[in-house]
Amino acid sequence: MLEDILAGKKSLFADGVSTVLRGQENRNRRVILLKGNLVGNVRSESRGVSSRVCKNGVYGFSSMAEYSEDAAEAVLKAATENAIFLGNHTNKNVNLRKVESGLFVPYRDIVDLEQKRFIDLCKDLDAYIEKTYPDLLSRTVIYTEDSQDKIIYTSDACSGHVVTPRCFIYIFMSTESDSGAPIELFKAFGGRGCADDWFKDVTWMYPQIEELHKHLMDKKSGVYAEAGYKDVILGGSLAGMLAHEAVGHTVEADLVLGGSIAGKVLNERVASDLVTLIDYANVNNEGKEAALPIFMDDEGTKATDAVLIKDGILTGYMHDRESAERHGVEATGNARGWSFSDEPLIRMRNTAVLPGKDTLEDMIASIDDGYYLCETQNGQADLTGEFMFGICMGYEIKKGKLGKAILDTTVSGIAFDMLKTVDMVSDKMTWSSSGFCGKKQMIPVSMGGPELKCKIMIGGR
Amino acid sequence: MKNLEELSLKIADEFKSRGIVKAQHCLSSKETLEFTLELGEFKLLRTLFDNGLSVTVYDGARKGVAAGNDLSWDGINSVIDSAVSSARASDEDPAYDFAPDQGEHIYNDGAPDVDKDKFFERISEFSKTLSEEYPQLRVSEFIAKHQSFHIIQRNTNGSHFDKTSGYYEIVAQYCATGEDITTNIDYVALATVDLDTPFIDQSTIRKELDDSVLQLKRVEIPGKFTGSVILKPDCMQSFLGSIIGNYASSNSVLEGTSQWLDKVGEKVADERLTVTFDPEASCMINPTHITGDDFVAEKYSLIEKGVFNGHMLNLYAANKSGRPLIKNDGNNTIILPGSKSLDDIIRETKQGLIVKSFAGGQPGSNGEFSGIVKNSLYVENGEIKGAVTETMINGNLGSMLNNIRDISSEVVYDGFSAVPYIAFENIVVSTK
Numbered sequence: 008m009l010e011d012i013l014a015g016k017k018s019l020f021a022d023g024v025s026t027v028l029r030g031q032e033n034r035n036r037r038v039i040l041l042k043g044n045l046v047g048n049v050r051s052e053s054r055g056v057s058s059r060v061c062k063n064g065v066y067g068f069s070s071m072a073e074y075s076e077d078a079a080e081a082v083l084k085a086a087t088e089n090a091i092f093l094g095n096h097t098n099k100n101v102n103l104r105k106v107e108s109g110l111f112v113p114y115r116d117i118v119d120l121e122q123k124r125f126i127d128l129c130k131d132l133d134a135y136i137e138k139t140y141p142d143l144l145s146r147t148v149i150y151t152e153d154s155q156d157k158i159i160y161t162s163d164a165c166s167g168h169v170v171t172p173r174c175f176i177y178i179f180m181s182t183e184s185d186s187g188a189p190i191e192l193f194k195a196f197g198g199r200g201c202a203d204d205w206f207k208d209v210t211w212m213y214p215q216i217e218e219l220h221k222h223l224m225d226k227k228s229g230v231y232a233e234a235g236y237k238d239v240i241l242g243g244s245l246a247g248m249l250a251h252e253a254v255g256h257t258v259e260a261d262l263v264l265g266g267s268i269a270g271k272v273l274n275e276r277v278a279s280d281l282v283t284l285i286d287y288a289n290v291n292n293e294g295k296e297a298a299l300p301i302f303m304d305d306e307g308t309k310a311t312d313a314v315l316i317k318d319g320i321l322t323g324y325m326h327d328r329e330s331a332e333r334h335g336v337e338a339t340g341n342a343r344g345w346s347f348s349d350e351p352l353i354r355m356r357n358t359a360v361l362p363g364k365d366t367l368e369d370m371i372a373s374i375d376d377g378y379y380l381c382e383t384q385n386g387q388a389d390l391t392g393e394f395m396f397g398i399c400m401g402y403e404i405k406k407g408k409l410g411k412a413i414l415d416t417t418v419s420g421i422a423f424d425m426l427k428t429v430d431m432v433s434d435k436m437t438w439s440s441s442g443f444c445g446k447k448q449m450i451p452v453s454m455g456g457p458e459l460k461c462k463i464m465i466g467g468r
Numbered sequence: 469m470k471n472l473e474e475l476s477l478k479i480a481d482e483f484k485s486r487g488i489v490k491a492q493h494c495l496s497s498k499e500t501l502e503f504t505l506e507l508g509e510f511k512l513l514r515t516l517f518d519n520g521l522s523v524t525v526y527d528g529a530r531k532g533v534a535a536g537n538d539l540s541w542d543g544i545n546s547v548i549d550s551a552v553s554s555a556r557a558s559d560e561d562p563a564y565d566f567a568p569d570q571g572e573h574i575y576n577d578g579a580p581d582v583d584k585d586k587f588f589e590r591i592s593e594f595s596k597t598l599s600e601e602y603p604q605l606r607v608s609e610f611i612a613k614h615q616s617f618h619i620i621q622r623n624t625n626g627s628h629f630d631k632t633s634g635y636y637e638i639v640a641q642y643c644a645t646g647e648d649i650t651t652n653i654d655y656v657a658l659a660t661v662d663l664d665t666p667f668i669d670q671s672t673i674r675k676e677l678d679d680s681v682l683q684l685k686r687v688e689i690p691g692k693f694t695g696s697v698i699l700k701p702d703c704m705q706s707f708l709g710s711i712i713g714n715y716a717s718s719n720s721v722l723e724g725t726s727q728w729l730d731k732v733g734e735k736v737a738d739e740r741l742t743v744t745f746d747p748e749a750s751c752m753i754n755p756t757h758i759t760g761d762d763f764v765a766e767k768y769s770l771i772e773k774g775v776f777n778g779h780m781l782n783l784y785a786a787n788k789s790g791r792p793l794i795k796n797d798g799n800n801t802i803i804l805p806g807s808k809s810l811d812d813i814i815r816e817t818k819q820g821l822i823v824k825s826f827a828g829g830q831p832g833s834n835g836e837f838s839g840i841v842k843n844s845l846y847v848e849n850g851e852i853k854g855a856v857t858e859t860m861i862n863g864n865l866g867s868m869l870n871n872i873r874d875i876s877s878e879v880v881y882d883g884f885s886a887v888p889y890i891a892f893e894n895i896v897v898s899t900k
Contacts, residue, residue, distance in 0.1 A: 051536060065510060070517065085515050089513040089515060093503075097510045126558065145724055188833070189727070234838075234896065265653075266650050350512060385829035395829075397830070397839075414832070415832040415836055416838050417839045419839075419840045464898075466862050
């Protein structure tokens with residue numbers, strides 16, 4: 008872990024401004040096996056120190072790729088000068104929301120293993136897949152770790168040392184469809200923690216690998232979805248993607264300022280009353296530690312849950328200190344930066360639609376002609392609430408029963424229109440935390456949801 | 469600031485003293501000056517200093533890679549240690565290799581030294597012009613930055629590359645707002661070394677801003693149809709990336725999923741299409757001179773008058789597959805223009821879209837794509853009718869290339885590429 012060399016620099020914080028000094032290390036480990044060939048074998052660390060100074064609502068920021076006391080002093084000086092320079096060219100006069108102060112201490116470490124452990128882990132899994140599923144055209148096994156270690160000192164908020172280890176194994180399988188075209192599916196395993204937390208014994212992955220293979224085989228004889236506006240059941244991971252893309256981005260307060268549709272409908276109905284959507288800080292809806300627990304953000308704000316939609320009513324946004332002050336609400340601790348040289352931006356954490364009371368079986372039985380969309384590989388959203396996500400696994404529903412698998416397609420819609428069509432919500436939750444969100448900088452995010460029955464626009468032939 | 473050349477020589481000596489006979493290393497330093505404006509007001513000024521070191525060590529037929537940004541001698545040794553241990557843990561694979569001695573090459577590109585005052589002037593001017601001439605545009609974020617780079621690469625085969633470069637880059641993100649209408653997020657972007665010309669007069673910035681205002685006039689399109697799609701250059705590049713990824717990349721050959729495995733030397737596209745990657749083209753402000761395998765990059769035409777010249781294989785994929793190596797990583801794209809103006813292409817469009825952005829994720833290995841079009845205009849009987857919303861397009865990448873209707877005579881230069889507008893037929897367009 009990082010050694011704390013920054014505590015003594017608080018005395019250098021300038022008067023009359025809000026200062027954050029952050030030391031950070033990002034650690035990456037990556038192994039890629041493609042059809043048994045080791046095509047990726049990388050270890051990297053990126054470490055440095057940055058400072059952000061806020062004066063009357065303008066910010067100066069500076070960073071150096073050096074974790075030292077000298078570098079800390081240099082970035083403090085440069086950030087202050089930058090804020091003063093900018094302040095001379097603007098009439099902006101915005102304060103930051105007052106937040107409580109306190110000290111966070113890390114409660115776990117990042118355990119680093121030798122690269123050989125990761126290679127052997129991937130090779131064992133690869134050998135299992137090769138032996139068990141000889142009908143594959145190709146297989147890829149990827150081990151990836153992206154851990155963060157941050158020490159933060161602030162002039163007027165919390166300070167602390169936060170450590171976020173994460174690791175995943177991705178399994179990709181491809182085969183040929185009945186018409187001879189390649190088709191592919193993947194699954195991610197893992198989450199918060201180090202390799203030994205998840206992958207000391209990998210037999211727990213086997214049933215899910217089997218399911219992945221089954222879906223791929225179903226997709227071999229897949230059909231194209233029919234384009235149009237359809238009744239669908241969104242699988243749990245899709246509901247999570249919906250929570251993140253379709254709603255989450257529109258209610259990030261900086262995008263609300265930029266013209267998001269959510270800026271016009273606060274306290275209004277934006278979804279059916281079956282829909283409640285929360286961006287969790289560190290404990291999820293079941294009272295367990297969230298997949299990506301954030302206790303303190305990169306402004307030193309203690310992280311709290313942001314209730315975004317309650318029983319269909321838009322109740323709030325996600326904030327940093329400045330946007331919270333503009334809106335007259337408490338800051339929620341959503342400001343995060345990816346690397347030491349990234350300024351904190353409003354980012355989602357663990358964004359989820361809450362489960363309901365229906366069963367998946369009843370939901371399928373209720374659809375005469377539609378789709379059960381199970382898995383997604385990506386998504387995007389817009390200020391207007393228009394969203395899209397890619398569907399890599401799904402099935403037709405005909406007369407209340409599952410039919411053929413469908414080939415890759417895309418769904419889209421306007422979030423606050425689509426959510427009003429939700430008329431059934433399942434009682435099971437699916438969380439996924441292997442995703443990254445891009446918004447000037449990449450950042451890890453987690454998302455979750457139950458199955459949702461709704462109407463949506465689907466692309467197809 | 470670290471002296472990268474000194475450090476590089478020291479690293480080469482360290483390899484020798486450790487008995488490492490085959491290795492590559494790359495040292496870099498980067499300085500960034502970045503301004504961010506929010507709704508026309510200055511908000512953030514960042515000054516960033518970053519370093520990088522990546523080391524690839526070969527232990528016999530084993531290979532390991534490590535990277536870091538701590539350029540103290542302890543930090544550098546730590547990276548070398550990691551690369552050595554990764555290599556020792558690796559499998560043996562005789563396909564691991566890098567280029568033979570390429571000699572010494574020194575490159576100076578773009579504008580490495582920032583003119584802060586003039587840059588600030590142009591930024592302020594651009595922001596003012598936007599607010600005065602485009603009041604309908606709500607500019608949520610305008611980021612303007614200058615980056616300068618110094619990169620030194622050496623390897624144990626004797627190659628030595630030294631590159632100094634820099635450029636200015638602006639991205640303005642906005643939506644158009646009218647009575648009860650807010651459009652999709654839209655943007656204009658530019659990479660340039662020219663501070664003598666106002667940003668708004670460079671490249672197609674003004675045209676894109678004009679098109680963004682057109683987004684306020686919305687039209688309903690008739691359900692589902694099969695028609696024409698004119699891809700703007702930015703969007704075309706995105707599709708090209710998918711085409712390469714699916715059909716022509718190293719991975720697609722190694723996985724066996726490329727549907728062009730047996731099509732080398734055959735026609736895969738309309739004969740008017742030529743796609744070339746040329747690092748020495750004069751329009752490139754930050755060319756990629758060296759490949760990931762440490763070859764001096766050579767000009768390569770992926771598709772030449774519709775004929776596929778071969779997959780873009782790196783050395784590993786070439787050694788593994790027995791197919792030819794291509795000394796080009798697929799940067800600095802040039803698509804040859806056609807003979808018809810964009811206006812004429814639009815005039816000859818019976819029913820279709822002009823597409824600026826496509827949100828559809830990565831197409832499947834079979835080339836099938838579907839997704840929503842954004843900041844796009846509907847054309848009917850040769851006239852632009854207005855902007856579309858909630859509209860999807862579906863098709864197949866491979867089929868698209870054989871359904872090119874026209875390629876524009878106009879080319880858009882964005883500092884990293886030169887790409888025209890291309891009209892494709894037989895694309896399925898659907899809406900709610």
